[in-house]
Amino acid sequence: MTLRLHDTATRTTAPFRPLVDGAVSLYVCGPTTQGAPHIGHLRTFLAFDVLVRWLRRSGYDVTYVRNVTDIEDKILAKSAEHDTPWWAWSLRFEREFHDRLDQVGCVRPSYEPRATGHVPEMIAFMQRLIERGHAYADGAGSVYFSVRSLPDYGALTRQSLEDMQDAGEEMEPGKRDPRDFALWKAAKPGEPETAAWDTPFGRGRPGWHLECSAMAHKYLGESFDIHAGGLDLRFPHHENEQAQSHGAGYGFAQRWMHSGVLTVDGLKMGKSLDNFITVGEALDSHPAPVVRLALVGAHYRALVEYNSRSLAEAGVVWERFVSTVRRAQERLEAAGVPLADPASAVLPAAFVEAMDDDLSVPEALAAVHGAQSALNTLLADGAEASAIGESLAALRGMLDVLGLDPLDPQWTAGSGADAAEHEALDALVRAQLAARAEARAAKDWAAADRIRDALSGAGIRVEDGPDGVRWTLETTTTGRS
Numbered sequence: 001m002t003l004r005l006h007d008t009a010t011r012t013t014a015p016f017r018p019l020v021d022g023a024v025s026l027y028v029c030g031p032t033t034q035g036a037p038h039i040g041h042l043r044t045f046l047a048f049d050v051l052v053r054w055l056r057r058s059g060y061d062v063t064y065v066r067n068v069t070d071i072e073d074k075i076l077a078k079s080a081e082h083d084t085p086w087w088a089w090s091l092r093f094e095r096e097f098h099d100r101l102d103q104v105g106c107v108r109p110s111y112e113p114r115a116t117g118h119v120p121e122m123i124a125f126m127q128r129l130i131e132r133g134h135a136y137a138d139g140a141g142s143v144y145f146s147v148r149s150l151p152d153y154g155a156l157t158r159q160s161l162e163d164m165q166d167a168g169e170e171m172e173p174g175k176r177d178p179r180d181f182a183l184w185k186a187a188k189p190g191e192p193e194t195a196a197w198d199t200p201f202g203r204g205r206p207g208w209h210l211e212c213s214a215m216a217h218k219y220l221g222e223s224f225d226i227h228a229g230g231l232d233l234r235f236p237h238h239e240n241e242q243a244q245s246h247g248a249g250y251g252f253a254q255r256w257m258h259s260g261v262l263t264v265d266g267l268k269m270g271k272s273l274d275n276f277i278t279v280g281e282a283l284d285s286h287p288a289p290v291v292r293l294a295l296v297g298a299h300y301r302a303l304v305e306y307n308s309r310s311l312a313e314a315g316v317v318w319e320r321f322v323s324t325v326r327r328a329q330e331r332l333e334a335a336g337v338p339l340a341d342p343a344s345a346v347l348p349a350a351f352v353e354a355m356d357d358d359l360s361v362p363e364a365l366a367a368v369h370g371a372q373s374a375l376n377t378l379l380a381d382g383a384e385a386s387a388i389g390e391s392l393a394a395l396r397g398m399l400d401v402l403g404l405d406p407l408d409p410q411w412t413a414g415s416g417a418d419a420a421e422h423e424a425l426d427a428l429v430r431a432q433l434a435a436r437a438e439a440r441a442a443k444d445w446a447a448a449d450r451i452r453d454a455l456s457g458a459g460i461r462v463e464d465g466p467d468g469v470r471w472t473l474e475t476t477t478t479g480r481s
């Protein structure tokens with residue numbers, strides 16, 4: 001089965017054939033750095049992180065571009081409210097965005113251009129649109145795109161101009177049609193002087209839509225394979241991006257992919273509903289791999305429900321992944337067998353078929369759970385190390401595609417403080433397990449159960465197996481006695 005991906009524009013799922021054999025060009029709309037990233041943002045970037053991982057695992061050379069909108073109305077408003085230079089405010093949240101994505105194991109893009117670094121490209125883009133009759137300057141510093149000039153405007157979201165709301169709208173000064181949108185915004189009185197650039201049309205700053213078209217053209221060319229982003233960006237942002245680029249005579253995106261929405265406790269997330277959760281808050285409350293699993297476990301186009309139950313379920317699943325993989329690792333180490341590289345492991349056919357079917361992660365996870373169960377059986381039966389090694393490599397290979405390999409340094413590397421805490425806890429738990437072993441040897445089952453129950457009450461799960469007694473924390477720290 002070849003890779004098949006859904007195209008939002010055509011509303012069909014069809015075989016993916018890149019413009020250049022063996023290579024994929026991908027543009028994902030990145031953050032507007034007005035504030036801390038929230039879990040809705042994270043859901044989108046994790047969805048397309050899995051896409052990048054699968055494309056690369058399938059042998060493609062992926063050029064992944066993700067922009068940063070570092071100048072925008074809300075950035076100016078919020079920075080002014082906090083008496084902070086707009087560029088400092090923007091950089092603060094750009095850095096937090098990067099830190100949070102690093103924490104959940106997102107691969108970094110090939111290029112990550114900022115809007116403010118590409119004003120010359122935007123000026124050239126506007127001049128081209130004006131020359132082709134698709135844009136006009138208002139004479140006061142702003143430039144607008146004329147939606148009536150482009151016959152296919154509305155094609156992405158299947159809307160006609162007549163269907164678009166304009167009745168009763170107050171016409172902005174300089175516009176020829178209320179539905180025309182700004183390519184360039186004239187500088188306003190009271191705005192920082194540093195938030196404007198000189199152009200042939202007047203001093204001002206970029207419109208949101210223009211920046212993505214200009215940067216996609218610079219880094220990916222006139223046509224590229226996939227444009228991706230959250231479903232909420234389809235209109236007007238992506239519709240307007242496509243209109244600008246088609247108006248400029250470019251093929252632009254050959255396929256559109258959009259991630260589904262996220263709800264919190266059954267409701268759309270919003271500060272007024274008191275269910276707005278930043279990525280930082282989520283990671284302060286739950287281990288990063290658990291948050292990742294909770295958000296990537298559903299199909300990328302499906303609605304994701306984020307709540308205490310979904311996180312608890314993800315926590316249990318992650319803990320089981322860790323337990324199985326660590327047990328197998330220890331068995332191989334004891335036998336002197338090196339661990340195989342999961343990136344080169346042969347993946348089970350069921351997993352490959354699921355991922356090739358429009359990144360069907362739920363079905364792929366079913367294959368993961370099947371492989372995990374098979375590996376547990378091998379461990380319980382005392383199978384040969386070679387069989388355990390082969391099974392472990394396949395399991396880790398699948399989890400690696402999802403960014404969830406328990407032995408990835410992303411999840412195993414801890415700070416010195418973390419290591420010291422683990423060693424101290426391990427010493428205490430091992431002392432309790434030794435006392436429990438003595439009680440069991442003396443057939444004092446009540447004392448043995450009391451020790452186990454005390455550990456359980458402290459969030460420590462004890463597992464008795466053929467390779468010894470293991471303890472596991474909900475935070476996935478593990479040890480062996």
